[in-house]
Amino acid sequence: MKKKAARPVTKTVKKTQKTTPLPSKTSSKAHNNWLSRYELNCAVPHLAFPVISTASNLAVISSLTQLENTQWWTPEKIREMQFKQLYQLVQHSQKTVPFYKDYPKADSPEHLAEIWQEYPVLARGDINANQTTLTSGKLLKAHGSVTTKYTSGSTGQPIGVKNTALSGVFWRAFTLRDHIWHQRNPDWKLGHIRISKTGQAVYPGVTGHGWSSERGANALIRTGPTAGLNINTPVEQQGKWLLDNDPDFLITFPSIIHRLAQHFLDKGLKANRLRQIETISEIMTEETRAICRKAFGIELVDLYSTRELGYLALQCPEHPHYHVQSEGVFLEVVNDDGSPCLPGQPGKVLVTPLHNFAMPLIRYAVGDYAVLGPPCACGRGLPVLERILGRERNRLRHPDGSYRWISISATDNGKLLAIAPIQEYQIIQNSLTELEFRIAVPEDPAPDQIRQLQEWARSALHFPATITIIAQRRLERSANGKLELFKSLID
């Protein structure tokens, strides 16, 4: 429905620009006229109207204007255009990147689409092992300067991916698309509880102005004040920080907002202005969505991105699933044998960033598992990711070698809280028969509670293991600030 309604508007605007009124600010199609919601910063002195942005901001505006249309293309058209771009990337790679020299050659974008699955999967370990041979010998000046982005791998060992300034242009365009999709008012006060260096943004936090890291005229649009807090702050102080700063919009990790929501419910607290929460970095669960609905009366917005690859998927403006950001990445979900998964079937996520010509990553296995969904009713042609499941190590291994993803029901979470006031928990699988159940609680549980917690874990996981309870005041987060609900240490 929306697709049909959206397309003529764009076309009419192009043909009869002066006579056709654009949708009003309050229209549900306001994202077709994204500029009407935002005030651009001016880079030229003495210019008040109309303003002119910096060159890099003009590039962002140009990309975003196209993204506003391409989201409504059919899946076939999007795929066709992706292969035109992939063809450019693969040709460049075969000529200038030693690692891809012997990959099968395609003589057209259509031919590339046919042979695509003959290309091997690039494993995480391949990147560090082939830093030099994966780097292009011909740097494209027009793509801007090259920098290396580091990210911690599954072993905690960082990997480095080289990328150009061009990726920053697309990154910013997708950031703004996310604001547009979720109708954020640029005047909102933004709060964030994120990773900070040790000793930085500690309670009572830091404040500033403008949501983006770009400052002054370098920031594309004018945005409201900000308040930030270090992710390692205890939950009581996070709660106080939230009440004192009273943001309209909060960005944080799922495990942080889950714990904070529980804290607000326990203490009967209310966030006055909070209108939207966006989660990043960890796996979102239905339980976290449910507890935030209860504590804050808000539907969570989640996003899927990685430092080394950019935005992979944004939550649909109308549904709790995600749309792949196909203008930036070619994303596949495949079985262990490399064949494509059908919608509904969990599989490995492979990502090919479309615009990284400095260190092209072709069919890179990010390490996550996900489930594709059927086309979205919102009308966008961007593929749907129904769920993001997490990493291989987030699967429970059975003694017969099979595995499954852990999902704890809302009822089971309720039962757990009836046993003890647990703020956070994590389950570690040490062997095929032993699990460690780590809990963050205000005081150590009594022997009877320990027995009940062990029974709870066996029943909630449907797994007859020996359970060791480890009670702590706070759970240890990994170096990247993440807390995994379930982690298997079995190879």
Ligand SMILES: [Zn+2]
């Ligand atoms: Zn949608």
